[in-house]
Amino acid sequence: MLASCLALALSLALAACTGTPGPPAPATGTASRGTPPETAVVVPPLSTAPAPSASSAPVPAVQERLDLQLSIPWAAVFLPDGTAIISERDTALLKAVREGKATTLGKIPGVVPAGEGGLLGLALSPHFATDHLLYTYLTAQEDNRVIRLTVKANGDGSLALGQPQVVFSGIPKATTHNGGRIRFGPDGLLYVGTGDAQRRGQPQDPNALGGKILRLTPDGSPAPGNPFGNATYSLGHRNVQGLAWDDAGRLWASEFGPDVDDELNLIVPGANYGWPLVTGAPHRAEFQDAKVVWPSTSDSSPSGLEIAGGVAYLGALRGQRLWTVPLNGTEAGTPVAYFTGGYGRIRDVIRTPQGGLWLLTNNENPDFVLVLRPFQ
Template identity: 45%
Template structure:
């Protein structure tokens, strides 16, 4: 397969912790945690080390879903394909997803396996007319035709959200962006600027707060969703000019966009904020009482210690070493898979980009 090569050897890179982010301009600042939380380091601080490179030559790897045997399915945003990375290192293309219209930040985005049937895959895709959630049947290395289960999510060249996450009960959470129209985020009946909670057939899940698909609202653009060990839902959110956010998501909560960015007294407060030039938090993974964020502008991984509903001071790793970092996933062996995003048109890719790194804690 063109330029998709598994590298067995370890990458000679240790964890680097710097103050502030490496961004596209000269501005930098320390991230700020919620003033109601502890300002001192929380117990169980982690260190990160790049142990090896899983794969290279990928095209904007966006979503990862691990199969029961340890193989990984990876969605590629701009060429709208899904590849399978086996435990022995082989990489196979399952197929292209029909109807996807990549442009700007649009394309084939998040994926999630049905927790009760790993032969069923869900994906968030952008078409010419909308963003939507579709379902596939998997047959070995064959990708079936997509069946739409939720259509009509607003689409534009930016702010798609796109993350999919199942809970333990088989309910699907869907992060959507405002598609550049902030007012839709405050409309509880609109699909944009939300975290949606739906059934496998795309209907509103039981016990949703507004008797529709909306779980939380007032979001600009969420690309990261993760549960902590106690089942609390956390999300990363892109700001516009003031503040990127790490949020603890509450049922029916209003997170303020576009009325407020960052902290606002009448809305739910973020647990951590960064200046927008310093972070741009995309993917999110939680393990060992720590939230790990991929930072696109920051070109790094942030590790935020968690203690219940509190978040401590972020620590930064790998600043500037691998370019833009989009996603972080917890692998079956408890390592982290970290994806670069240097082929997305906003950075000069190196010859091995994009790549997936295996990071140990």
């Protein structure tokens, strides 16, 4: 059985590399597990996938394109007044966007861009109206870390940045696999997606910070109730770059595979997602299976993740498309792809105050924001 599964995975990966472009949205297959019963949606290569069946999920539609002359934007958040703040990875700049125009807020000190490292994820304090705190994940000289700083309005309505304060440090850094997505959960705690930083011994070590999802208090302490009594919330990750919660408060995460098996995971506290021992959905009792597996990373390489109306929206880098995945409780349905190859690499997906989505392109020279219409 193991040999046949490996052969199937290899054949899927080879088909993805040699096939010709197919329909923009694939259908899926399923794989069963013994105890407990569980399924994983395995997305076949586009070259072999038939046209998708009808879906009740809303169809993403482009409303406008904002040409803001951005340079490798990585994340965005919306302030209560509707102003968007965008991080630029290599310039270490924060940009503010109002009424379709971007201005520079300032440069974050201490950022050391290298490869995939730099100024990465952003998260707005749940109490921003009173504390005015913006959190960001960045690559410094020594490590990857989380800092926070205030964002306040001046008398003329412009925004001013306060002095940065280190919240959490010591996350391993490298030119690749830096993780970087941060987000506050419904519980008011800060979740941090880290990468293995090419240190393959770290993801399986609950006391190491690489290859994890961390859960912290707003001040950077390990959150009470964490499964290992430290900052670790889940382990066995390779490179987490998307975090989002569904309507029931369940945490989902998108994750890069190596050259196979990109993943959409439902995160269970204390669960082990297998890296570097396994990828995808190996159906082994000691590891948590991914809910969706893309055997070919050329079809996905998922980064930013948003969930709205029971649908997960994933931005694909190598895949250059927006994946939509309907969610049904703890299970995932048939993924459907949109905009394949039309707008380049998509780094982040952000829900707008109007109920639509922003898509941040990446490495398009210059990059832009694609605004999707609000969902009905």
